[in-house]
Amino acid sequence: MNQSRVILALDVTDCGRAMEIVSQASPYTAFVKINWPIVLACGPEIITEISKMAPVICDFKVADIPNTDRLIIEQAAKRGAAGIIVHGFTGSDSMEACVKTGHSAGTKVFVVSEMSHPGGRQFTAGHAEEIVRMAAKYGADGLIAPATRPERLAEIRRLAGDMLILSPGVGAQGGRAADSIRAGADYITVGRGIYTAEKPAEAAKNYFEDSLAAYRAKKNL
Amino acid sequence: MNQSRVILALDVTDCGRAMEIVSQASPYTAFVKINWPIVLACGPEIITEISKMAPVICDFKVADIPNTDRLIIEQAAKRGAAGIIVHGFTGSDSMEACVKTGHSAGTKVFVVSEMSHPGGRQFTAGHAEEIVRMAAKYGADGLIAPATRPERLAEIRRLAGDMLILSPGVGAQGGRAADSIRAGADYITVGRGIYTAEKPAEAAKNYFEDSLAAYRAKKNL
Numbered sequence: 001m002n003q004s005r006v007i008l009a010l011d012v013t014d015c016g017r018a019m020e021i022v023s024q025a026s027p028y029t030a031f032v033k034i035n036w037p038i039v040l041a042c043g044p045e046i047i048t049e050i051s052k053m054a055p056v057i058c059d060f061k062v063a064d065i066p067n068t069d070r071l072i073i074e075q076a077a078k079r080g081a082a083g084i085i086v087h088g089f090t091g092s093d094s095m096e097a098c099v100k101t102g103h104s105a106g107t108k109v110f111v112v113s114e115m116s117h118p119g120g121r122q123f124t125a126g127h128a129e130e131i132v133r134m135a136a137k138y139g140a141d142g143l144i145a146p147a148t149r150p151e152r153l154a155e156i157r158r159l160a161g162d163m164l165i166l167s168p169g170v171g172a173q174g175g176r177a178a179d180s181i182r183a184g185a186d187y188i189t190v191g192r193g194i195y196t197a198e199k200p201a202e203a204a205k206n207y208f209e210d211s212l213a214a215y216r217a218k219k220n221l
Numbered sequence: 222m223n224q225s226r227v228i229l230a231l232d233v234t235d236c237g238r239a240m241e242i243v244s245q246a247s248p249y250t251a252f253v254k255i256n257w258p259i260v261l262a263c264g265p266e267i268i269t270e271i272s273k274m275a276p277v278i279c280d281f282k283v284a285d286i287p288n289t290d291r292l293i294i295e296q297a298a299k300r301g302a303a304g305i306i307v308h309g310f311t312g313s314d315s316m317e318a319c320v321k322t323g324h325s326a327g328t329k330v331f332v333v334s335e336m337s338h339p340g341g342r343q344f345t346a347g348h349a350e351e352i353v354r355m356a357a358k359y360g361a362d363g364l365i366a367p368a369t370r371p372e373r374l375a376e377i378r379r380l381a382g383d384m385l386i387l388s389p390g391v392g393a394q395g396g397r398a399a400d401s402i403r404a405g406a407d408y409i410t411v412g413r414g415i416y417t418a419e420k421p422a423e424a425a426k427n428y429f430e431d432s433l434a435a436y437r438a439k440k441n442l
Contacts, residue, residue: 011288011289011292013292013296035285035289035292035293036257036281036289036292036293036296037289037292037293037295037296039260039261039265040260040265040293040296040297040299040300041265041296043264043265043266044260044261044262044264045264060257061284061285063282063284063308064256064282065336065337065338065340065341066338066340067232068232068256068257068258071232071234071256071257071258072256072257072258072261074258075234075257075258075261075262076261078261079261087284089310089343089344089345090336090338090340090341090344090345091336091338091339091340091341091342091343091344091345092340092343093338093339093340094338094340095340115286115311115312116286117286117287117311117312117314117315118312118314119286119287119311119312119313119314119315119316120286120311120312121312122310122312122313123310123311123312123348123351124310124311124312127344130344
């Protein structure tokens with residue numbers, strides 16, 4: 001892994017284009033984050049293929065009963081996932097199953113604390129604190145907290161201790177790279193801002209520089 | 222579709238065995254329900270393959286921002302899904318995107334009201350009523366409500382009006398077929414009770430008969 005603070009959210013379903021974007025942007029990204037649509041379009045082999053260029057976080061928003069959570073994470077790890085994103089609102093037993101399975105399979109587990117879209121305020125925001133505490137209790141590696149709401153991000157950082165925070169919503173959704181890092185993010189997640197850019201490598205490089213400068217300033221590096 | 226009230230939850234990751242179980246049990250099942258582990262193990266083509274024998278419900282517990290929800294449902298529909306299961310706790314905008322996309326793709330959309338495992342009580346149970354009302358408002362085809370808690374199932378039936386109710390948790394998780402139908406389910410979901418049986422066809426036939434008898438008695442057929 002390089003020193004980048006950027007996670008590329010590869011939310012495309014054109015398989016050839018996906019690989020092309022990764023090959024251009026990967027020098028500037030810490031992780032490539034993929035979601036279910038690309039798996040349904042290109043097959044689970046895409047996890048393995050991308051992993052050859054950059055560590056892959058499977059943003060699968062795992063939200064099931066413990067036994068199914070376990071099977072999803074095992075299968076994703078087998079395909080090469082370096083990390084997996086799970087929901088917390090499915091409760092303690094599901095969370096525990098996710099973290100245990102991820103760690104025994106060598107995969108990091110990140111927990112959604114609250115979601116970045118408007119509907120995220122309806123149910124998830126009200127339980128964010130409980131979910132953060134639960135994630136810490138069961139040893140999750142990090143949290144997902146919205147770059148679109150820096151005041152919430154700062155609050156979640158306060159609760160999160162030294163857990164990593166990954167912030168989606170930078171770029172097209174309105175979040176700003178440096179602001180998110182300052183508010184508490186360790187990594188920013190950028191999708192359309194890179195993959196719809198005319199030159200994905202250049203766009204990725206800009207996010208890379210902005211976020212790394214803010215990160216270094218914050219950490220006094 | 223036959224007159225069965227049984228949904229086979231095909232929670233296996235051995236691809237050959239999966240097809241074998243479907244071919245044996247499908248005369249007694251209304252739908253075959255699959256989840257992410259089998260997609261990760263066998264590839265998304267499995268949706269299309271199973272659909273040749275029985276209508277497939279993709280139990281994908283979709284729980285993302287509206288744009289991703291849309292892409293997941295479009296891709297599942299393309300592969301042949303007859304129905305898809307989504308979460309409600311992601312809020313109104315996600316729910317609306319799911320139902321609209323499902324219906325324009327010809328796929329039924331079922332919403333998880335609360336979950337059948339112990340962790341389901343922690344967060345989802347407290348919001349079940351709001352989620353049921355939201356599902357009705359946006360025109361979802363049905364709800365998922367736990368066979369393991371018949372008193373909750375009856376309460377959700379009271380709120381659900383004429384929406385379909387699909388009840389997981391029959392068999393190994395402790396729910397009983399006829400009781401669940403009487404409490405308000407239109408379909409019962411059975412997993413291990415069929416797929417780990419020595420004779421899956423015979424096991425499926427037993428659930429078929431018990432649930433159909435209870436359903437006919439309830440509906441005065």
